[in-house]
Amino acid sequence: MGKKVKTRFAPSPTGYLHLGNARTAIFSYLFARHNNGGFILRIEDTDKERSKKEYEEMLIDDLRWLGLDWDEFYRQSERFDIYREYVNKLLESGHAYPCFCTPEELEKEREEAKKKEIPYRYSGKCRDLTPEEVEKLKREGKPFAIRFKVPENRVIAWKDLVKGSIAINTDDFGDFVIVRSDGSPTYNFVVVVDDALMGITHVIRGEDHIPNTPKQILIYEALGFNIPEFAHLPVILGEDRSKLSKRHGAVSVRAYREEGYMPEALFNYLCLLGWSPPEEGKEIFSKEELIKIFDLKDVNDSPAVFNKDKLKWMNGVYIREVLPLEVLVERAIPFLERAGYDVSDKEYVKKVLSYTRDSFETLSEMVERLRPFFVDDVEIDDEYWSFLEDMKAYDTLSLFLEKIREKKPETPEEVKKLVKEIQKTLKVKPPQVWKPLRIALTGELEGVGIDILIAVLPLEKIERRIEKVLKRLS
RNA sequence: GCCCCCGUCGUCUAGCCUGGCCUAGGACGCCGGCCUUUCACGCCGGAAACGCGGGUUCAAAUCCCGCCGGGGGUGCCA
Numbered sequence: 001m002g003k004k005v006k007t008r009f010a011p012s013p014t015g016y017l018h019l020g021n022a023r024t025a026i027f028s029y030l031f032a033r034h035n036n037g038g039f040i041l042r043i044e045d046t047d048k049e050r051s052k053k054e055y056e057e058m059l060i061d062d063l064r065w066l067g068l069d070w071d072e073f074y075r076q077s078e079r080f081d082i083y084r085e086y087v088n089k090l091l092e093s094g095h096a097y098p099c100f101c102t103p104e105e106l107e108k109e110r111e112e113a114k115k116k117e118i119p120y121r122y123s124g125k126c127r128d129l130t131p132e133e134v135e136k137l138k139r140e141g142k143p144f145a146i147r148f149k150v151p152e153n154r155v156i157a158w159k160d161l162v163k164g165s166i167a168i169n170t171d172d173f174g175d176f177v178i179v180r181s182d183g184s185p186t187y188n189f190v191v192v193v194d195d196a197l198m199g200i201t202h203v204i205r206g207e208d209h210i211p212n213t214p215k216q217i218l219i220y221e222a223l224g225f226n227i228p229e230f231a232h233l234p235v236i237l238g239e240d241r242s243k244l245s246k247r248h249g250a251v252s253v254r255a256y257r258e259e260g261y262m263p264e265a266l267f268n269y270l271c272l273l274g275w276s277p278p279e280e281g282k283e284i285f286s287k288e289e290l291i292k293i294f295d296l297k298d299v300n301d302s303p304a305v306f307n308k309d310k311l312k313w314m315n316g317v318y319i320r321e322v323l324p325l326e327v328l329v330e331r332a333i334p335f336l337e338r339a340g341y342d343v344s345d346k347e348y349v350k351k352v353l354s355y356t357r358d359s360f361e362t363l364s365e366m367v368e369r370l371r372p373f374f375v376d377d378v379e380i381d382d383e384y385w386s387f388l389e390d391m392k393a394y395d396t397l398s399l400f401l402e403k404i405r406e407k408k409p410e411t412p413e414e415v416k417k418l419v420k421e422i423q424k425t426l427k428v429k430p431p432q433v434w435k436p437l438r439i440a441l442t443g444e445l446e447g448v449g450i451d452i453l454i455a456v457l458p459l460e461k462i463e464r465r466i467e468k469v470l471k472r473l474s
Numbered sequence: 475g476c477c478c479c480c481g482u483c484g485u486c487u488a489g490c491c492u493g494g495c496c497u498a499g500g501a502c503g504c505c506g507g508c509c510u511u512u513c514a515c516g517c518c519g520g521a522a523a524c525g526c527g528g529g530u531u532c533a534a535a536u537c538c539c540g541c542c543g544g545g546g547g548u549g550c551c552a
Contacts, residue, residue, distance in 0.1 A: 012552050047551060103550070119476040120548070145550050163479065172477050173548075180550040187552050210478060211547045234480075241544060276487055281500060300487075302480045303545060310486065310502040320515075358515045434511030446513040
């Protein structure tokens with residue numbers, strides 16, 4: 001058999017982890033682990049202008065949060081010596097040459113091409129400079145970049161693991177820059193050196209890299225490296241079917257994390273964008289299951305629109321039935337705390353969540369939903385007071401207060417029993433009791449089950465809220 | 475402009491390779507009903523798609539050609 005499978009995720013630290021990149025990372029990770037292979041994280045920070053250390057830290061943090069782990073870690077900015085060595089090889093073998101063209105000159109070339117409506121390619125002006133001319137220009141201190149010499153009219157083809165056969169003619173692109181005039185190597189070059197040196201067997205990335213692939217294959221050949229397999233994933237689109245970007249709203253992993261999404265749910269949902277399980281029907285998968293069943297052959301080759309509604313639904317599934325209660329409690333506490341709720345009693349939080357976890361889909365929704373369980377007092381809107389009077393709430397509420405002090409119900413069932421007794425005594429229908437209770441205890445007309453609230457809320461809070469209403473009604 | 479990729483319900487998709495089992499299946503969303511102390515949850519039901527035009531074939535979502543549509547690339551960004 002071939003060598004051990006090894007994949008990598010290679011983000012550039014120029015912003016938050018984007019959902020599209022996250023999915024690429026996940027697919028690369030799943031493919032590697034499925035094949036008992038290695039997974040590498042490599043920070044592509046050759047562009048000093050745009051790369052930021054704090055972005056790198058957030059990237060790593062978000063990746064870990066999603067549940068990814070890697071066997072090796074690299075930073076390209078620390079490998080410039082290695083790249084220089086390989087640039088020299090290309091220079092020596094005649095595969096690359098110095099280019100003294102200025103950005104202005106190139107810009108002019110490009111404009112002219114546009115005017116004439118012909119496809120732009122670098123003219124190759126500096127390609128045939130004699131060694132003497134090169135020497136002279138260098139001595140004059142002219143800044144220069146290094147370009148790769150692209151052979152003419154050659155068809156570069158590869159069998160893409162997702163897209164199938166792809167063929168691109170070298171005439172479609174000109175000699176491209178591999179080292180900038182400031183001495184830093186560019187993406188198309190370092191990616192090849194790194195992937196080859198690090199033993200990457202499968203390059204999995206977004207389809208926006210398809211045009212780069214022939215350039216990279218040429219470099220693999222020129223350096224005598226083995227060419228890896230390529231798998232280009234379709235992009236993720238926004239509602240308007242253009243590439244998912246900030247215009248479409250929240251597109252970073254961080255944003256969903258802060259809104260109270262579960263990493264397992266986001267991981268799971270992202271997998272279903274562009275990949276479908278071999279067995280039909282099932283949609284909820286743990287990371288371990290995904291590792292077991294993931295295969296690139298089941299990746300769809302057409303772009304997918306990101307659908308927040310479905311993500312939200314799936315998050316709800318994780319909150320109400322997939323995650324263990326203890327885990328949910330741990331994740332909920334920071335959100336409740338941030339809202340100013342008292343969460344010192346973890347058992348109380350646990351009890352509340354055990355009854356209410358099936359009624360919200362994100363942790364930020366939870367914060368709203370569970371307000372009556374955690375605040376000291378509730379505000380009752382003016383419009384509800386007349387409603388309370390019409391309901392003859394005074395009688396029911398005072399009877400309720402009496403009964404709850406006497407029976408101290410501790411489960412929703414006991415509360416229901418107690419309410420039924422009140423109904424019987426007062427000869428009223430259920431809503432006649434429940435609605436005043438709801439308003440008195442939550443200040444709202446909708447929300448979680450009042451039986452639950454009464455069963456778990458400390459008695460003194462219940463008394464205080466009811467008494468406040470009775471006082472005003474009398 | 476040029477190059478490349480893609481095209482099944484509103485959305486994610488199964489089916490396409492190896493034509494008939496497809497009166498095209500599932501999921502989210504939507505609509506209706508049930509449950510019910512309200513909103514959710516849950517349960518039941520419903521509307522909803524093979525981009526268009528030609529071929530090949532007894533038979534095409536599935537194979538071939540053309541068109542149209544969408545996306546990506548076209549950097550001394552990655």
